[in-house]
Amino acid sequence: MDRDYWNADESDHSDNDGNDDCESEAESEDPACPLLQHTRGRKRRLNRDTLVLKIEGYFDQMLRDGLDLPILLDAVLWGDENCRQSDKIRYHRTALMVSDELPQILARCYKPPRPHGKGKKAKGGKRSLEEFAIQCVEKAINREMNAIAHLMKSPPSDLTTESLTDIKFDDIISALKAPTGCPILWRLLRAANYCKRQDARNTSKSPDLAMLLQISMASFCRSHHRCRIPKLLSIYLKVCGASARSLDILHAFGLTMSHRWIYDGMETLAASSMATLRNTIQTDPWFISHDNLNIPFRTFEQRLDNQNHFDSGTAATVFLAKGLDAPALNIAELRECRAAGSKEPFNPFELFEADSNAGRSFRERDICRVLRILTEAPEFSFTTYIGNKSGVFAPAPPVHQLPCGKLHKTEQYMLATVHIEEASYEGNSQLVGEWFKQLGIYSEDEQKKTGTERVIPWIGDQLTVSRLRGLFNYRSEDFNSFDRLDFVVPVFGWLHAMMTFGTSFHDQYLGTTSGYGLRQAFEILQRKGLVTTSTKGPFHHHLEEAVFHVAEAHFRACWLAEGCVKKLSDLRLKSPEELRSIATRIVRFHASTQALVDLDKIEPSDQDEVNRQVTMWNRDVLRYLDLSEAIRTGDVGIMEQHIPHLIFRFAGGKNSKYLIELLELFQALRREWPENVKTFVLSNCWLVNTTGRRDGFCPVDMAQEHNVRDIKYTFASLGPYATWDYIKKISPAIPTFRAVKDHIEDEVGASARGKSHTSPAKENDVSKLSRIYSLLDLHRITAKRKIKSTTDKSPDFVQRGIDRLQTTEVVDRWWDNRQYNRERDEVWDSDTESVNSAVNHIEDDE
Structure with missing residues (x-):
């Protein structure tokens, strides 16, 4: 039955979607x-x-x-001039409108x-109305495309990190939907991209990003100046490894800029980054780090002068210290303090006193750590433990923890990578000049300013720092403070110190498969590639994981032994205070120097050598765990407390290179650095945080290693044009590449994918080791139990180091090798030229 249009509700004017006019x-x-x-x-x-x-x-x-109806309607609806002027007709026309x-x-x-009947259906004016509607929509869309031009416009030459990362997709989408944007076009695209059934079914998916991209492509086709989104996508796809041909195809579709523009844009970003850095270092404190990188160059057509080869260069990064509490550095004060401090070394008694003072703090954190090993064990089920809210389980207070958060994220700028090796003194000398040239501070006026005003901490691995210190000593009698490198404050990186710490554990506790050391654990857990130490690849990561797991297994066994239970879950019956008491006894009797002293008091024939060795392991590994966590969470106070312990360990383990670095650091902290330099180094030059998270701190040399990784792999230059010159051009833009990649992945909700791998569960490994250690009664004294193989007997590196420092000339030899007379003159080339010019004038007058 036909609808009764005359008797229909007058308010029923809605369209098919239920949206009223x-x-x-x-x-x-x-x-x-x-x-x-x-x-x-x-x-x-x-x-x-x-x-x-x-x-x-x-x-x-x-x-x-x-007349007929068409003529009548045409005349009434503004088709006739006289009818338009008639008041009566205008009255009736308005009534219709x-x-x-x-x-x-x-x-x-x-x-x-x-x-109702049969016959031809009425066609109406469908064709005419559709054509008219299309014309109206075309005009509306054209008007809206012009209205949104400012949202899409970005001059191709306007290319900076800020202009790219300021693009917020949600903000642009909101602006496009707004009445001042393109609501009609948005509604049409919504209907084209999503049907009503999809709209009702999909609760999480949205076509908004697809529609934004469609509008961006249309806007880019109208004008190449409307390239705000294509520029962002172009840089993102390029740094993700898209090929030149694929980018040109996407450019043909209006998705990206051309491949030629992308290469020019990358160089523009690099130049923009360097220009920003040159301006920033004139006002803000900064420090620098550099490290070598080895790149294999592949040739596609071999010639005498074009062969596959492996080449070395150097990458550098400038870090800014923009915190409000960053102290002002004064080179005159540093020079005076160095001169006074270099007259005599620190007293070894200061080392022992510092270690003794740190011991009180160590003990509290060790107890908290042993408690945490229990509460993190799945078998204990801490979340359902009745006393899990007790203050007993609160973490130990920090000593000097750096602030975190978005406002404290470290800002870094990469310098242009150069084809200069840094293994030699000559190479490092060239690098100092090269970095200053890139920073725009190599003119004589800037050299004077650097030599007489600036203090520049220089961070690197042991090789880099030793070379810089060697240059600092060998140039001590040069003509001016710039040539003498008076402004340099060498600081070693803690990543490589931790690698040496881990290697020291490996040397001390490796043993054999039949012993009770690391090699037995490697065999039980089937950890491959850990028998021989290496500085390359993932060795340090795998070794550190193994040390953590073995340590956790030992302390779980200690809980069973000291708690007199068969399962960790049985400890749930004890109160938090009782658990704290057990943890205290574990540290005292199973993981302390005093426990070793007590064991040594037993008659040698009755001593349990196995129990003594695992007790020594527990004592030593607590320091490794403590220092590792301090680095990750940004507690430089705890790191400073570990300096004496590391000196003892490296002296006893014959890690002479890092022993020298730690002696230099202790001397600087106690004698040669004024308070402002010490505060600056501790607050800025040991750790950086590029994420802002509390557990996002890492050593400066690790951040530099990440930058080297990005040059070599993440944003690698490939193909026949991947030369040192090209790498030098684009490497300053790598922080921008990283920022763009993170930004766009965060915008589309893909930021978590591919960032890191999911670590396999460790519980099976730790539980298996813990059961074995408990069955062997390693943490209960068994009289006359001996270690059969001398290879399985681990020396006490810490005690041996203490003895060496007390009875040998370790400190004296180090001190004798660093004694150089330093000049204090300031003779510059311009002064020499002025003197020569005056002499020439006198001779001419005569």
Whole structure:
């Protein structure tokens, strides 16, 4: 049955989607519109029975007057000049325009009601109305595309880190949806991308990003200046490894810029980064780190001068110290303090005193760590333990913990990578000049400013720092403070110190597969590639994981032994205070120097050598765990407390190179650095945090290693044009590449994918080791138990180091090798030229 349009509810003007025409509704609700009210009143009073006769009569009269309906409507609806001027016609025309019937009239013209009988269906004005609607939509879309031009516009030359990372997709989408954006175009694209059924079914997916990209492509086709999003996508895809051909294809589709623009843009980003850095270092404190990198160059056509080869260069990074608490550094004060401190070395008694003072802090953290090993064990199920809210389980207080958060993220700038090796003194000498040239501070005026005003901490691995210190000593009698490198404060990186710490454990506790050391654990846990130490590849990571797991297994066995239980879950019956007491006894009797002293008091024939060795392991590994966590969480106070312990260990383990570095550091902290330099180094030059997270700290040399990794692998330059010159051009842009990659992945919700691998569960490994250690009763004294193989007997590196420092000339030899007389003159080239010029004038006058 046909719908009764005359008796339908007058408020029923909605479209198929249920969205009312807001403008018509507003007019119908307006009591000040008399024309609308008159039409409604007439319609209510109308007699439908005589309606057809009346309309037929009107048509007959029109025919007699020489009119028909098309001519009438054309004249009334602004088609005739005289009709436009008529007040009466304007009155009736306005009544039609504001009426409730107009939308219904247009709808029936587009799709007439179907009749009951057979025959041809009424076509209505569908074709004409569709063509007219398309023209209206085209005009509306053209108007909206011009209205959103400012959202998409970005001059191709405007290319900086900020201009790329300031692009927020959600903000642009909101602006496009707004009435001042392109609401009509957005509505059409929404209908094209999503049907109603999808809209109802999908609760998480949204076509907004696809629609944003479609609008971006259309806008980019209108003008190459509307390239805000294509620029961002171009840099992102390039740094993700997209090929030149694929980028050109995407450019043809309007998704990205051209490949030629991308290469020019990368160089522009590098130049922009360097320009920003040159301006920043004039006002903000900064420090620098450099490290070598080895790159294999592959040739695609071999010639005498074009062969596959392995080459070495150096990459450098400048880190900014922008914190409000960053102390001002004064080179005059540093020079005076160095001169006074270099007259005599620190007293070895200071080492022992510092270690003794740190011992109180060590003990509290060790107890908390042993407690945490228990509470983190799945078998104990700490979350359901009745006393899990007790303050007993609170972490130990920090000593000097660096702040974290977004405001404290470390800002870094990479310098241009150069083809200069840094293994030699000559190479490092060239590098100092090269970095200063890149920073724009190599002119004589800037050299004077550097030599007389600036203090620049220089961080690197042991080789880098030893070479810089050697240059500092060998140039001690040069003519001015710049040539003498008075401004340099060498600081070793803690990543390589921790690697040496781990290697020291490996040397001390490796043993054999039949012993009770690391090699037995490697065999049980099937850890491959850990028998021989290495400085390359993932060796340090795998060794550190193994040390953590073995340590945890030993302390779980200690809980069983000291708690007199068979399972860790049995300890749930004890109160938090009782657990704290057990943890204290574990540290005292199973992981302390005093426990070793007590064991040594037993008659040699009755001593348990196995128990003594695992007790020594527990004592030593607690220091490794403590220092590792301090680095990760940014507690430089704890790191400073470990310096004496590391000196003892490296002296006893014959790690002479890092022993010298630690002696130099202790001397500097106690004698040669003024308080502001010491504060600056501890607060900025040991650890950096590029994430802002509490556990996001890492040593400066690790951050530098990450930058080297990005040059060699993540953002590697490939192909026949991957030369040192090209790497030098684009390497300053790598922080921008990293920022763009992180930004766009975060914008589209893909930031977690591929960032890191999921570590396999360690529980099976730790539980297996713990069961073996408990079955062997390693943590219970068994009289006369001996270690059969001398290879399995681990020396006490710490005690041996203490003895060496007390009884040998270790400190004296180190001190004798660093004694150099330093000049204090300031003779510059310009001064020499002035003197020579004056002499020449005198000679000419004579």
